[in-house]
Amino acid sequence: MMPSIRPLGDSAVIIQWSSADDADISRSVRQLTDVLNAFGPSDSTSRFTAVVPAYTSITVHFCLSRMSFQQAARIIEQGLSRTEDLLAGAPALIEIPVCFDEVFAPDLADVAGRHHLKRDEVIRRFSDAEYSVRMLGFSPGFPYLSGLPTELATPRRSSPRLKVPRGSVAIGGAQAGIYSQETPGGWHIIGRTPLSLFRAELARPCLLMAGDQVRFVPMSAEEFQRWQDEQ
Numbered sequence: 001m002m003p004s005i006r007p008l009g010d011s012a013v014i015i016q017w018s019s020a021d022d023a024d025i026s027r028s029v030r031q032l033t034d035v036l037n038a039f040g041p042s043d044s045t046s047r048f049t050a051v052v053p054a055y056t057s058i059t060v061h062f063c064l065s066r067m068s069f070q071q072a073a074r075i076i077e078q079g080l081s082r083t084e085d086l087l088a089g090a091p092a093l094i095e096i097p098v099c100f101d102e103v104f105a106p107d108l109a110d111v112a113g114r115h116h117l118k119r120d121e122v123i124r125r126f127s128d129a130e131y132s133v134r135m136l137g138f139s140p141g142f143p144y145l146s147g148l149p150t151e152l153a154t155p156r157r158s159s160p161r162l163k164v165p166r167g168s169v170a171i172g173g174a175q176a177g178i179y180s181q182e183t184p185g186g187w188h189i190i191g192r193t194p195l196s197l198f199r200a201e202l203a204r205p206c207l208l209m210a211g212d213q214v215r216f217v218p219m220s221a222e223e224f225q226r227w228q229d230e231q
Contacts, residue, residue: 141198
């Protein structure tokens, strides 16, 4: 399925697939993102300033003094032609340790009650699933994850919290996510990871990238504390 290519303001392009959210579109988004990021290794005029993947679209930013929308669209079309013969490499699988202790999981009991499950069963089903990072957004490094078991899908809280601790693992509708910074938030918090998802001082500041696969690995409160002490 070929996407549409449309201008977004005067220095960006949006590449939009069907609104359907499925595995084929996810793979196409990842493939084209990789191709566009690799364009122009020796020619800066063909480089984009940013390539930002989302669920069913990619936004490409370019420097208006170096190229026009028409030139950007031609580069994108070349990229699309390259993806036709491209076999997507296996995405990185990243394990995220999570403590589901009550002190870190203020909404776990509520999620369990809504779905008529025991607390431990929610943890098991949540941890047995494999998730895909579909996009980063909301705050730097915050991953939107597909793959949440349908029986755990839970509508957002009716009253958002003013402060959600960094590292909180949460459910929002049919998605899972990890709060990379302390921010307000309306998702249900079911655990916390000691990992830092965003470190501005690093060359690659975000731990996760669109296309990565994620598994959550339960850890005890004691293990969580030892991990933090070693940071």
